[in-house]
Amino acid sequence: MSDTSSGGKKLTTAEILAAARAQAGQAAGSKPVPGAETKADAPPAVSAPAPVATPATKPTSTADILAAARAQSAKASGGGAAPATVSAAPVEKPAASAGTPKSTSEILAAARAAAAAKAGGTAPAAAPAAVEKPKSTADILAAARASKSAGTAAGAPAKSKPAPTVTPAAASADSGEKIPVSEMLAKLRAAETVSATTAAVATKPAEVVPAAPLPMPVKPQPVAKLKKPVDEQRRSMLVALIATPFAAAWTVFTATMGVWTLATARFMFPNIITEPPRKFKIGPPSDFDLGTVATKFVASSAIWIVHTDQYKGKSMIYALSSVCTHLGCTPSWLEGEQKFKCPCHGSGFYITGVNFEGPAPRPLERHGIRLAADGMLEVDKSVKFQEEMGQWDDPASYLEVI
Amino acid sequence: MSHHPDLTTSVIKALGWLYLILFAMNAAWTFRSYSRKADVRITGVWGIITALLGMFAIAHITGGSDPERFLIRMPEFVKSFIDLGADPVTYFCGSTLVFIAMIVLRKWWTQPTVAWIMLNLSILFLALSMTDYDFRQIVGKPDNVPIVSMLFIVGFFTWLFFRRAVDNDERIAAGKPLYEVDNGGQEKVLVWPDLVYTELICMVVLSAVLIAWGVALQAPLEEPAAASRTPNPSKAPWYFLGLQEMLVYYDPWMAGVVLPTVILGGLMALPYIDFNKKGNGYFTFNERKFAICTFMFGFLPLWISLIILGTFLRGPNWNFFGIYEPWDAHKLQVLNNVNLSEYFWLDWMTTLRIFEPGLPIAPAGADFGTQVWAIVTREGFGILLVVGYLFALPPVMATTIFRGMFMRMGFLRYMVFSNLVLFMACLPIKMVLRWAFNLKYIVAIPEWFFNI
Numbered sequence: 001m002s003d004t005s006s007g008g009k010k011l012t013t014a015e016i017l018a019a020a021r022a023q024a025g026q027a028a029g030s031k032p033v034p035g036a037e038t039k040a041d042a043p044p045a046v047s048a049p050a051p052v053a054t055p056a057t058k059p060t061s062t063a064d065i066l067a068a069a070r071a072q073s074a075k076a077s078g079g080g081a082a083p084a085t086v087s088a089a090p091v092e093k094p095a096a097s098a099g100t101p102k103s104t105s106e107i108l109a110a111a112r113a114a115a116a117a118k119a120g121g122t123a124p125a126a127a128p129a130a131v132e133k134p135k136s137t138a139d140i141l142a143a144a145r146a147s148k149s150a151g152t153a154a155g156a157p158a159k160s161k162p163a164p165t166v167t168p169a170a171a172s173a174d175s176g177e178k179i180p181v182s183e184m185l186a187k188l189r190a191a192e193t194v195s196a197t198t199a200a201v202a203t204k205p206a207e208v209v210p211a212a213p214l215p216m217p218v219k220p221q222p223v224a225k226l227k228k229p230v231d232e233q234r235r236s237m238l239v240a241l242i243a244t245p246f247a248a249a250w251t252v253f254t255a256t257m258g259v260w261t262l263a264t265a266r267f268m269f270p271n272i273i274t275e276p277p278r279k280f281k282i283g284p285p286s287d288f289d290l291g292t293v294a295t296k297f298v299a300s301s302a303i304w305i306v307h308t309d310q311y312k313g314k315s316m317i318y319a320l321s322s323v324c325t326h327l328g329c330t331p332s333w334l335e336g337e338q339k340f341k342c343p344c345h346g347s348g349f350y351i352t353g354v355n356f357e358g359p360a361p362r363p364l365e366r367h368g369i370r371l372a373a374d375g376m377l378e379v380d381k382s383v384k385f386q387e388e389m390g391q392w393d394d395p396a397s398y399l400e401v402i
Numbered sequence: 403m404s405h406h407p408d409l410t411t412s413v414i415k416a417l418g419w420l421y422l423i424l425f426a427m428n429a430a431w432t433f434r435s436y437s438r439k440a441d442v443r444i445t446g447v448w449g450i451i452t453a454l455l456g457m458f459a460i461a462h463i464t465g466g467s468d469p470e471r472f473l474i475r476m477p478e479f480v481k482s483f484i485d486l487g488a489d490p491v492t493y494f495c496g497s498t499l500v501f502i503a504m505i506v507l508r509k510w511w512t513q514p515t516v517a518w519i520m521l522n523l524s525i526l527f528l529a530l531s532m533t534d535y536d537f538r539q540i541v542g543k544p545d546n547v548p549i550v551s552m553l554f555i556v557g558f559f560t561w562l563f564f565r566r567a568v569d570n571d572e573r574i575a576a577g578k579p580l581y582e583v584d585n586g587g588q589e590k591v592l593v594w595p596d597l598v599y600t601e602l603i604c605m606v607v608l609s610a611v612l613i614a615w616g617v618a619l620q621a622p623l624e625e626p627a628a629a630s631r632t633p634n635p636s637k638a639p640w641y642f643l644g645l646q647e648m649l650v651y652y653d654p655w656m657a658g659v660v661l662p663t664v665i666l667g668g669l670m671a672l673p674y675i676d677f678n679k680k681g682n683g684y685f686t687f688n689e690r691k692f693a694i695c696t697f698m699f700g701f702l703p704l705w706i707s708l709i710i711l712g713t714f715l716r717g718p719n720w721n722f723f724g725i726y727e728p729w730d731a732h733k734l735q736v737l738n739n740v741n742l743s744e745y746f747w748l749d750w751m752t753t754l755r756i757f758e759p760g761l762p763i764a765p766a767g768a769d770f771g772t773q774v775w776a777i778v779t780r781e782g783f784g785i786l787l788v789v790g791y792l793f794a795l796p797p798v799m800a801t802t803i804f805r806g807m808f809m810r811m812g813f814l815r816y817m818v819f820s821n822l823v824l825f826m827a828c829l830p831i832k833m834v835l836r837w838a839f840n841l842k843y844i845v846a847i848p849e850w851f852f853n854i
Contacts, residue, residue, distance in 0.1 A: 345650045
């Protein structure tokens with residue numbers, strides 16, 4: 001699709017940038033940066049910015065810059081001939097006045113049309129094509145080739161490319177429909193042959209045809225509704241044909257997910273648990289003297305065994321969870337200060353487990369404890385007792401020692 | 403008394419290199435002063451300072467055969483004086499005062515000479531402090547390298563901003579073109595190459611620095627992690643130390659979930675709240691006073707300075723320690739905290755003899771409704787305060803201090819804005835309440851894990 005008829009040499013990004021900046025500088029009126037395109041003659045360089053500079057003061061997009069740059073370079077490489085710039089100017093003006101061009105194709109069309117205009121001398125045929133917002137590359141191709149053929153075939157009269165065969169294409173281009181390239185090419189070739197033989201005749205129908213209103217046949221749609229029964233059958237079969245794979249896929253997906261869910265559920269009940277048991281024996285009550293905190297179970301079971309008479313005046317043994325009620329760090333038991341102190345945010349708890357300093361909002365939790373039949377203390381970590389819920393009065397949460 | 407020598411030969415040698423860098427910096431500064439044809443006396447003073455620093459460097463590099471007798475070290479009275487101020491109240495109020503002074507005196511301290519003297523003093527302070535064993539333990543930790551460099555980087559960029567802003571404000575006042583315009587700035591620049599190229603360079607440089615850093619400094623690995631073993635002190639990653647400090651004053655769901663979400667959401671909402679069109683693309687302070695002061699208060703005293711606090715001033719058991727104070731795990735700090743409900747029911751109501759003394763408690767075995775009522779009554783005063791703070795204050799502010807803003811922002815934008823400001827203010831408010839009244843929670847409902 002590389003259209004070499006654009007006349008100008010291909011620009012590198014750097015050159016485009018340089019050109020764009022030079023223009024922006026000129027438009028802003030500050031330092032005029034000498035452009036990279038020094039080979040451009042003086043007259044086009046001066047005359048060209050006039051139409052382009054107005055939109056360049058506020059370059060809205062890269063497309064703008066690119067279009068401006070390419071248009072300029074096309075002019076410059078066009079030989080600096082005065083008519084070339086003049087004929088190119090009207091091509092760009094509509095694009096500029098349109099504010100923001102809608103698409104790259106549009107810009108490309110404008111640029112290429114300008115180049116084509118120069119290549120074919122004065123060929124206004126390309127200009128309207130560009131002005132009327134060509135919708136696709138096919139359009140551009142058509143325009144470019146038409147102008148080329150015009151230049152080669154017959155000069156001035158040959159510019160009227162739209163031979164009778166072309167008219168539907170032109171009309172459909174107006175109505176905004178896309179035309180296959182092959183069709184375009186066929187028509188173009190036909191046009192070439194026609195224009196070579198009878199060029200003068202062809203001009204008249206070309207100008208008449210675009211007025212033909214094509215979108216009219218849209219109306220008869222209500223009639224189509226009447227044909228329901230026949231269509232219905234066909235459509236339901238089609239729907240079934242399309243829907244069946246989807247249904248199958250979703251069924252398989254759902255089934256797989258179901259199996260996975262079951263497998264996950266099974267995973268929650270392993271055959272072997274390597275964790276320490278939730279219920280375990282810690283020794284006879286005589287191991288724990290009054291006023292002491294046994295810290296030896298912290299590493300293995302995350303509990304302190306406390307024997308104190310400071311909670312409600314009763315001498316009792318209980319198992320305190322070593323998880324800080326603020327954010328879950330493990331406080332350390334400070335024997336000298338007789339308190340649990342958390343290293344993370346400074347929460348402090350009395351030996352009873354009641355919070356008194358720092359941010360911890362509630363006392364440490366107790367776990368279940370009881371005297372087993374063999375005279376050993378048994379801790380049950382599967383239950384917990386919270387002071388703020390009034391659960392510390394539960395006899396399962398402590399063992400009273402007399 | 404100390405088990406550790408404050409100074410060793412290797413420390414003295416290393417400090418020698420630091421002084422050598424300081425010497426080179428000041429030599430360049432003296433040359434700058436000379437080449438700009440400044441007053442001869444000023445150039446002379448800088449020359450003398452440079453010479454002194456050179457001698458310091460030589461003394462450090464050549465000396466040190468007997469570190470105990472090395473003289474250039476932080477005087478003890480300075481250390482004990484600085485340690486005296488090591489409590490959260492002094493620190494936070496001090497940093498807020500420094501913040502205010504920074505804004506008020508911006509014309510003075512952004513002068514290059516003043517800023518240079520401040521930079522010199524800060525490096526000198528760092529070098530002298532390194533002669534202290536406990537300070538070295540903190541600064542020398544590989545963990546804390548980013549924090550020390552952050553101090554200087556934040557300082558530099560704050561200075562840069564204020565310098566440009568002060569300059570531009572003077573230009574605007576005088577009706578002259580902005581600094582950015584005078585220095586070839588354009589209203590719009592291209593993404594490529596102007597932005598992407600800069601980003602590429604930054605990427606390359608940062609990668610190089612990170613690789614060099616990773617090779618030079620070993621990762622500070624500790625013992626294997628265990629659920630039941632918490633290091634003491636247990637510090638968050640350095641960038642979260644502000645958050646950790648926040649957790650000291652708030653419940654985890656508040657400081658760990660609600661407030662960070664508000665911070666992130668609030669930062670994202672900033673472009674939609676800001677109606678001030680000025681200051682786009684150029685530095686200015688006078689044209690955006692409120693926005694800059696608010697943002698900087700949230701960033702400098704409430705984030706950066708809390709990171710410094712968490713790094714240098716928090717020790718074992720999250721107690722407060724001076725920067726030269728040994729980390730004693732048994733340091734005793736009285737932190738007995740009391741909930742507002744306890745103040746209200748046990749203190750004030752009893753004193754006023756309005757109700758029977760004691761917190762309202764549902765009798766044992768009461769039904770759910772009674773329990774809820776007891777809890778709500780107990781915390782009623784705190785709930786009222788919080789609701790008033792969040793719902794009554796915005797309209798009040800709209801009619802008083804933020805009147806102009808309310809008019810320009812419209813209802814919805816103003817409500818979002820005022821709530822964000824109130825959420826930001828709640829951290830310093832709670833900190834002050836904790837320090838002044840040992841207040842633990844304004845609303846404390848441990849039964850429902852709901853504490854404010």
